[in-house]
Amino acid sequence: MNAKWIVVTLVVVAAVVFLATRERRNETIERIADAAHALNGTSEDTPPKVIAEQQRKERIRQNTTWTPENQVQHPVEYCQAQIEEVSRLGKAHDALLHQLLTSKSSLGRTIEDCSAQVVVLEKFLVEAKAAYRKAEASNSWPMTLNGFTLSREKAQERIVEAANKLPSLRQRTENAKSNLTRIEKKIDAAHAEQRKLVALRERLETTITDIKTKKILDGEKGISDTLNAINDTLNALVPNGDVPSIDELTSPDAKAEKEKTFAAIMAE
Numbered sequence: 001m002n003a004k005w006i007v008v009t010l011v012v013v014a015a016v017v018f019l020a021t022r023e024r025r026n027e028t029i030e031r032i033a034d035a036a037h038a039l040n041g042t043s044e045d046t047p048p049k050v051i052a053e054q055q056r057k058e059r060i061r062q063n064t065t066w067t068p069e070n071q072v073q074h075p076v077e078y079c080q081a082q083i084e085e086v087s088r089l090g091k092a093h094d095a096l097l098h099q100l101l102t103s104k105s106s107l108g109r110t111i112e113d114c115s116a117q118v119v120v121l122e123k124f125l126v127e128a129k130a131a132y133r134k135a136e137a138s139n140s141w142p143m144t145l146n147g148f149t150l151s152r153e154k155a156q157e158r159i160v161e162a163a164n165k166l167p168s169l170r171q172r173t174e175n176a177k178s179n180l181t182r183i184e185k186k187i188d189a190a191h192a193e194q195r196k197l198v199a200l201r202e203r204l205e206t207t208i209t210d211i212k213t214k215k216i217l218d219g220e221k222g223i224s225d226t227l228n229a230i231n232d233t234l235n236a237l238v239p240n241g242d243v244p245s246i247d248e249l250t251s252p253d254a255k256a257e258k259e260k261t262f263a264a265i266m267a268e
Contacts, residue, residue, distance in 0.1 A: 066078055066081060068224075071223075071224075071227050072223055072224055072227070075207075075211050075216075075223045075226075075227060076208050076211050076212065078227065079204045079205075079207050079208045079211070079227075079230075080208065082204055082230060082234065083201060083204050083205070085234065086197055086200055086201045086204065086234075087201075089197055089234075089237055090194070090197050093190060093193055093194050093197065093237075094194075096190055097187065097190045097191070097194070100183055100186050100187045100190060101187065103183050104180065104183045104184065104187065107176050107179055107180040107183060108180065110172070110173075110176045111173055111176045111177060111180065114169050114170075114172050114173040114176065115173055117165075117169050118166065118169050118170060118173065121162045121165055121166050121169070122166070124162050125159065125162050125163060125166075127145065127146070128145055128155065128158065128159050128162070129159065131143050131144070131145045131155075132155050132156075132159065135152075135155075136152075142154075142155075143155055193237055196233070196237060197237060200230070200233055200234070200237070203230065203233075204230065207226060207230070211223065
């Protein structure tokens with residue numbers, strides 16, 4: 001039935017348009033347009049789709065993020081949300097500090113181990129070279145060293161092996177000492193950041209109280225400035241998780257020489 005009436009209406013309108021003057025035709029066209037908008041649930045005031053879509057996105061943004069407008073309109077709730085963020089950052093800083101302390105401990109052990117190995121190898125080289133020279137001078141092979149007997153070839157191999165290990169161990173020790181200093185500075189900075197987080201939490205709690213008691217009012221020097229200062233502090237407290245591994249911290253900067261000729265070692 002509705003379809004029938006629509007067809008009849010269109011026929012009548014077409015006849016009127018055909019027979020009317022230009023002015024009457026324009027009026028009729030406008031009425032038809034209004035009827036079409038009404039039938040479609042829209043009006044001439046309805047914004048274009050592109051504008052409506054942008055308005056939709058803005059409503060979502062206002063609903064899901066702490067925009068500057070939301071901060072000023074709901075400062076107490078915003079400060080409460082930032083207290084939760086401070087707690088999250090505190091946990092992140094605790095995890096970072098744990099990594100740093102672990103790295104410091106490992107670097108300390110690396111320094112001790114490498115230093116001890118350097119001492120042992122240096123002592124071995126002094127004794128081995130002396131025993132080799134003695135055996136060479138008296139042509140009394142195999143030579144004896146620390147209760148072991150070594151042929152000329154084996155003695156040369158062990159002396160070369162020990163001499164080749166020393167530069168890498170010394171370099172690794174120096175790298176570990178340098179990185180230990182760097183890690184200790186990071187630990188001091190992490191402790192300082194933790195103190196700032198504690199202070200910021202106290203500041204947020206005080207701000208909530210001041211807003212509720214009307215000590216802070218909205219205005220040029222009111223809530224907006226207070227919240228902006230809090231935001232600046234929060235942004236500066238994001239933890240830096242760049243903690244290199246122990247292998248990266250202790251590896252030599254350059255590869256030590258793979259081989260040294262026996263003659264060069266003995267000439268030292």
